[in-house]
Amino acid sequence: MNDADETRILMVGSDPIARSLVDRMLVRPISKTGAADGQETAPSSDHLPPDDRIDEVGTIGAAEERIRAAVRTKRPYRLAVVSLEETSGAGEVEAAGRLVDIDVSLPLLLSTASPAAEAAARSLPASQFLVAPRPWDPAVVRSWVAVQWDRRAARRELDRLRDELAESRSRLARALEDVEQVTRVKAEFLAKVSHEIRTPMNSILGFSRLLLREPLPDIQRERVGFICDAANSLMGLVENVLDFSRASKGAVTLAEEPLQVDALLREALVAGQSAALEKGLCIQFHVEEAVPARLTGDRRRFRQVLSNLVSNAVKFSERGTVHIRVAVDEESEDHVVLRVVVADTGVGIPEDRQAMIFESFCQADGSMTRRFGGLGLGLSLSKQLVDLMGGEIGFRSTPGQGSTFWFTVPLKRRRRETEEVSGDSCAMSRVFSWKAEGETSNRPGTYRILVAEDEYLNRALIELLLTRAGCFVDLAGDGREALEVLRWNRYDLVFMDIQMPRIDGLEAIRRIRRDELDARDGRHMRIVAVTAGAMPGDREKCLAAGADDYLPKPFTADALLEALQRQIPGFAPDAADRPAVPPEDAEAAHGERLLSECIARLEEALGQRNFRVLEQCARTLKDLAGRRDGSAVADHAMRLQLAARTHD
Missing domain, CATH: 3.40.50.2300 (Response regulator)
Known part of the structure; x- marks a missing residue:
């Protein structure tokens, strides 16, 4: 806004004296002390055309139109001066007061020589109206106008700050949308990666576990065990990364399912068993008799926390023993709080690093990361999961002697008398x-x-x-x-x-x-x-x-x-x-039955020209032949599958 815009004043009524006073007192630049001493800092404002400084109209109605236009074009007046006649009364004062309804920030100076009008104007709010009996008191007028203009400047600055705040909020909202989009993409990526890893891992673990049930030579059994251990370690890493991502967003949900503590202990020990054997470590665990056999809670999260603590104990111990103990901390008729303690004889944690041990991506120091590996997610995630389950986690550690980690978790008692199938059941x-x-x-x-x-x-x-x-x-x-x-x-x-x-x-x-x-x-x-x-x-x-x-x-x-x-x-x-x-007889009988059914369905589908069933039967036949080393049959089945797909 230029200087002329800054000093635009609207004069209402025919009063040459008021016009002269406004031009001399208000339009020309004055110093900050001018309000007190009346000294002008510039002799004249002739270098700026007066018409750009002062607008004059004869009536209140015309003033209303000018003010509306000024608001519409965003060139508002800084002051309106209304000169009332000697015969003016309350009606004219009320009409003049309506000007501020059009522009609520417009200061209004009422110049009057009418006692009745002056008395009526006294009812207007002093914060926006000034009643100036003629002749004006220059000090009062200048002081009031200075206050109004300072207030207007402050209001404009406030509006500017509000606009900046709105723009900042808009930018923040856009940034938040970008972050949410990145989060969604990350979640989709994690879900995809999880699916792509879990699907083959299901086969690796499944067939490896089946092999371990077979009468294998010791060396082969050991190697299959290594495969299982490596697969379990990979799945543990995948679970930790996924759950860390979920926990960071508060998206972890707990399940309520039957669990048996001794079975979960044995499952958790799998993660560190091979490493413990390689180091010559002894792993001992004890479940106190007071621990109920039937409980309900989140089996997976319980096992995950326990596995993380056991894996760390084995990882950071070169010799000695890892002790695991499960006891009842508190109990009631329907609930029980278990305390799980995992103690090792490892390297311990330096005192200056103990305060941050539960932070993400934290290990005792960089040399440990190089020496022992790992992402530093296990303890951070374990704390988040324990907090989510309503328990507590803590530790004590002596450098060079070992560490003892513990956590508590509240669980519900399970009243059903029939034991569900679990990891250690004989079914x-x-x-x-x-x-x-x-x-x-x-x-x-x-x-x-x-x-x-x-x-x-x-x-x-x-x-x-x-x-x-x-x-x-x-x-x-x-x-x-x-x-x-x-x-x-x-x-x-x-x-x-x-x-x-x-x-x-x-x-x-x-x-x-x-x-x-x-x-x-x-x-x-x-x-x-x-x-x-x-x-x-x-x-x-x-x-x-x-x-x-x-x-x-x-x-x-x-x-x-x-x-x-x-x-x-x-x-x-x-x-x-x-x-x-025997398994080989059962599988052979099942294969023969499948082959007979498949051939019968093939003949029926051929007679009905049902290409979908033909394709499905051909695919089944191809799978059966592949498992029986029937390469020629498998080739024919593949050609039949392609022909059925193209309706050839």
Whole structure:
């Protein structure tokens, strides 16, 4: 805004004396002391045209139009001077007062020689109105105008700051949107990476665990054990990174599920077992008798914290013993607080680093990172998880002598008398101990299971586990094949992978549920969603789509059996029925049955020119031939699959 804009004054009424006073007292530049001594700092303002300084109108109505135009063009007046006639009264004063309704920041000087008008004007707010009886008192007028203009300048500065604040908020909002977008991309990336790692890791761990149940030579058993240890270490790292990301966003959710402390201890020891043996460390653990056998809590988080502490104890100990003790800290009728203590004889933590040991990416010092490796996430994540579970975590450490870490966690007592299947239960041992005297597997053919999984290795693993458990298993390579197979067959249970090509598992589940509603026959296909997804909400999405249960990868044989038993309560090995079928005989019989069914369905599909079923059968035949070293049959099956896909 230029100088002329800064000094724009609106004169209302015909009063040459007031006009002269305004020009002399207000328009010309004055010093800050001029209000007191009346001395002007410039002799004249002739170098600036007066018309650019003062606007004159004859009536209040014309003044209203000028003020509206000034507000509209963002060139507001700094002062309005209204000269009232000697005959003016309350009506004229009221009309003049309405000018500030148009521009609420406009100071209004009422110049009057009418006692009635002066008396009426006294009711106007003094903060914005000045009643100046003629002749004016220069000191009063100048002082009041200076205050008004300072106030106006302050208001303009406030408006400027508000605009800057609004712009800053806008920039901050845009930056926040960018951060949220980056966070979403990161979450999607982590979910994708998690899926891509978990899917093959499920096969690696699954087949390795199966191999460990076979009568292997010692050297081979040791090497398979190394594979399991490495895979478990990798999965532990993946879980820590994912949970650290979730915890940073407050997105970690706790589950309530049955747990057994001794089983979780044994699972947690797996992470450090090989390293302990290599170093010659002794790992001892003791669960006090007062610890209840049946508890409810988040098994995975409990095991994760325990695994992190045990892994650290083994990592930072070169010799000696790692002691693990579980005791009851507090208890009531429905709840119990457990205290877990992990003590080692390792290098200890320097005193100057102990205060920050639970910070992210922190180790005792840089040399430890180089010497022992690791990301420094374990303790930070463990603290966040323990806090989330409502417990506490702490430690004491003596450099050169070792460290003792402890944590508490509140858990609910579980009143059910029947023990759920867990990591140390004998249910899976009975299923896989084929040579044991008098033990049996479930009668083959009792239950038919459909496995929809696009990854061949995972499909083969689930098929093998279920076949050994005595089930008939059919396979589908994606959601579309699963829907087609379900049109022709009935099953007791479906294991449905979520991320598959063509039609994904969630959409396939939704279509199955819609078909059931349309059929109105009361039938309900039991479906277990299988997914390598590990992000918050994955389980809820599966259940919302219509799944009855949820099985995350990588899963153990125990977890698969638990899911089977939850959905088919009658499923259990029958110890009094008949001798167990050796695994090689069971698999051979299952393969023969699948081959016969596949050929029969091929012939039927050819007769009906049902290309979808043809393609699915050809794919199954190709898989069967590949497992039996039937390369010629597999080649023919592949050509048949391609021909069916192109309707050739």
